[in-house]
Amino acid sequence: AHTIIEQAPAAEPAAVAPAEIDSATVPWVLSGKSEAALRDQAERLLSLAAQTDDLSPADIGLSLATTRAGLEHRAAVTGGDRDRLVRGLQALVAGTPAPGLVLGRADAGQTGFLFSGQGSQRLGMGRELYEAFPVFAEAYDQVCAHLDRHLDRPLRDVVFGEDADELNRTVYTQPALFAVEVAVHRLLESWGIRPDVLAGHS
Known part of the structure; x- marks a missing residue:
């Protein structure tokens, strides 16, 4: 007994109707x-x-x-x-x-700042701004000074540290984001950029 195997015929592509x-x-x-x-x-x-x-x-x-x-x-x-x-x-x-x-x-647009919520944190966030802009560093340090009284470790050490798990703990995440966002806000203000609307979300 013999079997003859050959390739199946090529399937013809289905006709696609153009979008209306x-x-x-x-x-x-x-x-x-x-x-x-x-x-x-x-x-x-x-x-x-x-x-x-x-x-x-x-x-x-x-x-x-x-x-x-x-x-x-x-x-x-x-x-x-x-x-x-x-x-x-x-x-x-x-x-x-x-x-x-x-x-x-169309009227002239307005400027809005949106503070991001938890989940956008990362180790070292704000460090380059901290090192480059004294206005940012001063605002960041002021916020940290107020928040550090309520934390087990200094906030700047956590954010600029190497332990991502620690930063991802809500007790540090939310204050860290707040500190960076306030400092960015102050830096932008120093450049003459002021928001008409300010909002936060988490």
Whole structure:
């Protein structure tokens, strides 16, 4: 008896349907230095949309979102097809409300500091800043002086030491993070960077 073994026929790859991005709701974002400039931008985009049927709404939306400057006066037109997007642009040009049209102004941003929570600690954290910036070192030492009264070991010795398990004990982790974060805050303040918002999380 003989057996003839041969290679199985190659499987044909399954046909993959292209993603239906043409029917997806997409935003067209615009901005201008003034309301008039924003309307002018919308008119130019209307003209482009009328001249080019070969560009998909998603391609236009991507280009608008990634290649244009974000100026003070802003608008977003959303729609699932070119007709809805064009109607939104027409409303923007006319200064009338429309479904899928959102207008706004971008104000100057604010600065926020976020103190990180437990889990971001590591041995030696802050050491280079401590050695390089006296403002950081002074603030760090002040915080440690207050906290050391409540700890078995000096906090700086734990943070700048070699025992990661000790630093990972909550009794040291949270004070260590607090000390570094306060010192970073003071260093940034010394450079003229002040937060409008300050938050912590753990």
